[in-house]
Amino acid sequence: MTLLQENGERSSPLPVTDFPQMNFIQMHERLRLELLRRIQRGSLSVSLLARQTGFGQSHLSNFLHDRRQLSLDAIDRILAAQHLAADDLLPGTQRNAGFPLEEDGSAIPVVSHATALFEPYIRPVAVRSMLHLPSAALESVRARASSSRRAWQRFVAVRIPAADALPMDPLVLPDALAVIDRHYNSLTPYRLDRPTLYAVQTGAHLILRYLELVSTRLVLRPHHIDFPVELIDVELGESPGKFIAGRVALILNEP
Numbered sequence: 632m633t634l635l636q637e638n639g640e641r642s643s644p645l646p647v648t649d650f651p652q653m654n655f656i657q658m659h660e661r662l663r664l665e666l667l668r669r670i671q672r673g674s675l676s677v678s679l680l681a682r683q684t685g686f687g688q689s690h691l692s693n694f695l696h697d698r699r700q701l702s703l704d705a706i707d708r709i710l711a712a713q714h715l716a717a718d719d720l721l722p723g724t725q726r727n728a729g730f731p732l733e734e735d736g737s738a739i740p741v742v743s744h745a746t747a748l749f750e751p752y753i754r755p756v757a758v759r760s761m762l763h764l765p766s767a768a769l770e771s772v773r774a775r776a777s778s779s780r781r782a783w784q785r786f787v788a789v790r791i792p793a794a795d796a797l798p799m800d801p802l803v804l805p806d807a808l809a810v811i812d813r814h815y816n817s818l819t820p821y822r823l824d825r826p827t828l829y830a831v832q833t834g835a836h837l838i839l840r841y842l843e844l845v846s847t848r849l850v851l852r853p854h855h856i857d858f859p860v861e862l863i864d865v866e867l868g869e870s871p872g873k874f875i876a877g878r879v880a881l882i883l884n885e886p
Contacts, residue, residue: 661752661782662709662715662720664751664779664782664783665719666680666713671748672749675713680713683712683713684712697779739763739786739788741788741790741808742789743757744835744836744837746787747813748832751783762808762810768881774812775821776814776815776817780814781814783813784813786812786880787813788809788810789811790808791805792805792806793806795839799839799855800854802828804884804885807882808882809830809879810880812878812879813877814877815880816872816877818872827878828840828879830875830876830877831849831851831876832876833863837876840861848863848864848865849871
């Protein structure tokens, strides 16, 4: 198996023991992100949530856009309406007890493209397998995340099917595993001497491309010159980071 890695620095993720309980602010933010995830996936809308809870749409919209906080009673009503329990909002490191980190390595959940794009905390049912890496493999990876993304579980891995690998050939081969650092959704180059490879959202799917922002368009460039450049329109006031699942930290190609 071939291993490609970008080196740098990062702070180590907090161990499970650093999360003995979840405070109100953490619960508030994790509920907001979970509702946004459901809205992005099309299983929820602000109007539906308003009907379920009795809250006004403007009230809920302000909460979802982080312009106001909810009371504990309001949080309870939303949890009940969405059939959520408090432990559904716990960080993925706590809830994935069935997939522990090894003492001499790091365990990265292999998930679907939609999970990598939309789920802040990886639920056990969303884990297809675990990728076990040496403990030093991700020790020096630098983060550069938007404020909302910093609360997400950081590393996930996805399988790249043959059709999606072709535009990045020979860097990415069919059925490669790409380890994505979801704490890096900035367009600032990771290294000045080489292009940065990103996992980019296209609907409920992700593709691997080099990125740059030209005027109001995000330009997605393939590695293979035979494939076309793609464009994503970025609306005024919208962050390009919204379309970035994360930076590709590792590529594991089968020999």
